[in-house]
Amino acid sequence: MASLRAAARLRPIATRLSQSSVQPQRFYASAAAAVKSSPSTGGEQPFFPDEPAGPVIKTAIPGPESKKAVAELDKVFDTRSLNMLADYQKSFGNYIADPDGNVLLDVYAQIASIPVGYSNPTLHKAALSEQMASALINRPALGNFPSNDWASILKTGILKVAPKGLDQVFTAMAGSDANETAYKAAFMWRRQHERGGAHVEFSEEDIVSSMLNQAPGAPQLSILSFKTAFHGRLFGSLSTTRSKPIHKLDIPAFDWPQATFPLLKYPLEENTEENKRVEAEALADVERLIETHHLPPCAVVVEPIQSEGGDNHASPAFFQGLRTLTKKHNVLFIVDEVQTGVGATGKFWAHEHWNLDSPPDMVTFSKKAQTAGYYFGNPELRPNKPYRQFNTWMGDPARAILFRAIIEEIERLDLVSHTARVGDYLYNGIAELAKKYPGEFNNLRGKGQGTFIAFDSPRRDEFLKKAKSVGVNIGGSGANAVRLRPMLIFQKHHTDILLEAMEKIVKS
């Protein structure tokens, strides 16, 4: 039944577009044709034949319907960060629709959080299952009353894709609390070591001072993060976030250390020595802070690619160095894969690119997983007593079931290696544009990192704005970066549309 319904649901966009009385303005005639005639996609089969053939722009964005709706929404919900009002029931695959009938190719994908396309039929079926309904309406306090199918949901979902060497998970709700619970695990681990092991009881002084928010019970320890890092916006995670002042202003923060992140020079092949030096200096800075900071770090947290901070990359050697350093100093190594995880870099987890000798101690995830948490392997990272790492919901089985369906879809379409391939195609296409339009596509980065690609634009905000008018939804990061975050179902024919659009933007 659900699948019939799903099938019925998938038709509206195509039908609506072709029956529309106003002929929609189609920008990409060749690409539009490509969906139906595979020769012009180089033989590529579209994953979703019912996907719109290309962007459709009917009005300026926001159009009149959107403007009305936004004004209404703003009465009760702050809309000043609103980018575009969407009509998700009409959005499909790589395309996001709005209430004015505009349909954009979406390579921002809800800040990199849509994995397998809007209104994906496999997910739609999972959403309408009885297991999902029960998970939604019978939401458990997972730490106290997990369901009898929770182990199976974990094993066939979240844990099926666990990073190598990490076979345990603590589930959470979003990136911020995934990171913060990982930090909590790190602090508890460190203090347990300082006490002499899991069997050593808390001292009376620990107990009393913890209730007063004072050391030693509330310890004078820290998490070390990097300049321009982003790890979330609650109080602990924000203390490790160093992206932009607007994220941090007026919010009290812990006095935790920040290390230099290597700022690589591009093109990489022309700056090998210089970049090596910059990375060595950054590692030295980490070691210096571990050794000397007045709040000793019990963990180092790092993004495989700094995302909000402007798409800053470092080499596998740098991350190998971090792993070595943290081991040397008995400090935990937390990899924040909230934005990089789940396939977009051409590996399921971006840190697989590093070929580490031993895995990170914890890997945090969210966004494309649609659920969140941290993976770990070392049994010492389970706190020594129950209720130390605990909260009412501890995640959400409904979202874990959805992640399982996402994983199925990724496997069915082999989307990780697909993304590695299409990423190369996209990277090369932008490299061509960069040659053709000098100064417009600077510091192109993300080679060999799937579609996790970015470049600096001399007029970034204008670039993003114009993108909408030519049918593409693109996001930025940091001060100047245009960050591409297509979904995993982004194909060559979508790439052609995107490249054509970007050329239009810089030509205009």
Added chain:
Amino acid sequence: MASLRAAARLRPIATRLSQSSVQPQRFYASAAAAVKSSPSTGGEQPFFPDEPAGPVIKTAIPGPESKKAVAELDKVFDTRSLNMLADYQKSFGNYIADPDGNVLLDVYAQIASIPVGYSNPTLHKAALSEQMASALINRPALGNFPSNDWASILKTGILKVAPKGLDQVFTAMAGSDANETAYKAAFMWRRQHERGGAHVEFSEEDIVSSMLNQAPGAPQLSILSFKTAFHGRLFGSLSTTRSKPIHKLDIPAFDWPQATFPLLKYPLEENTEENKRVEAEALADVERLIETHHLPPCAVVVEPIQSEGGDNHASPAFFQGLRTLTKKHNVLFIVDEVQTGVGATGKFWAHEHWNLDSPPDMVTFSKKAQTAGYYFGNPELRPNKPYRQFNTWMGDPARAILFRAIIEEIERLDLVSHTARVGDYLYNGIAELAKKYPGEFNNLRGKGQGTFIAFDSPRRDEFLKKAKSVGVNIGGSGANAVRLRPMLIFQKHHTDILLEAMEKIVKS
């Protein structure tokens, strides 16, 4: 279609019980009969005629099936805080089922977070709707790309039940981040005042120091909370939580102030003067801390009834005093209704019991709402620039749709006033038990607060354990309290079962 399916789904429990080849042990013959013959419920109509007639205990808990499943789960997920494995697809109404065929009357309700019963048909229908499916699989970054139905989902749901005077909402995921985002709003509001208004730009010093986690950009300000309070377990919320050492040990905390919470003596009517004095002292303590703490509080946060901390109540006069004090000192008043909200106290929001002259500045919510956030009214609580209060998901439309269905169900069955009535019946029943068994039901509290009732037990943990063996799932709070948190669909005939069970426990 969904409703047909729902109807089909609702039968299994009753059928299974009556057809079971092993005659299940029924503890409550009279109550079981009550569901079918309304005379013995005092003419009360059951809300869900298909609900189990009473608890069924087939095995010790955990039974053999549960033990096997828990051992399996523990390999990948910490189960040391596990209370009972559940089979939610077989749980219905007030009854939670386990994999061994045991069915318990549940008056703990997932730590007070199930509002209208397991497998509720109205929620089941909402869960299987196309709007829900789209919300689940097309999860937006709400601050950037809200759906065109988001305003309507808010207005017909979350905002339909907004506390009087508070017509805005910032949505979140759970209680902890609801509180932390409210705290962030408070800090931004305070610094904006200190700067001279929303139009005044951040100074260069603010900007630079914020990125270093230093004052003035990361200000030396605080949130004032109360001893034995619970407001969540992430870094900011945990700094205001003062419930138990096990919640706080080894986690760094902000040096924020805690005020005395009035510890009332029971019975209230015999301790009027003493309790008045205790409340006056607590208010004086708040004022002293506001005036003298080295990190000036920009907000006071308080639970209407301290829940995790042991079900500690205070009088409306105390909360009126807090409102007056906070106004006097230009400090915000945040009411944490995460556990008390959504009907259980016989009002939709517990702070309605206080008859305040002016509303709290913010009211946070989660749990029974199945979504989360903070309500506010003052436009100054919208930060002066976009992206200051922001994160990727900013809540979850799927859960907001569910809350709307919960509200519909509450209205359909008039559950708030129902809970006020059944709460009185429950309270009086326990008062009778307290007389009959001196020393067993101490400091009974929650009179006139719906079913939000607790008492101290001399052998609390044993009491809770025994409850399962007589067919009831009950929770504790603080060191000695038995806390009752039935769902809003808890009726007189359930009350009779609960009272009979509690008598059995203390008699055994």
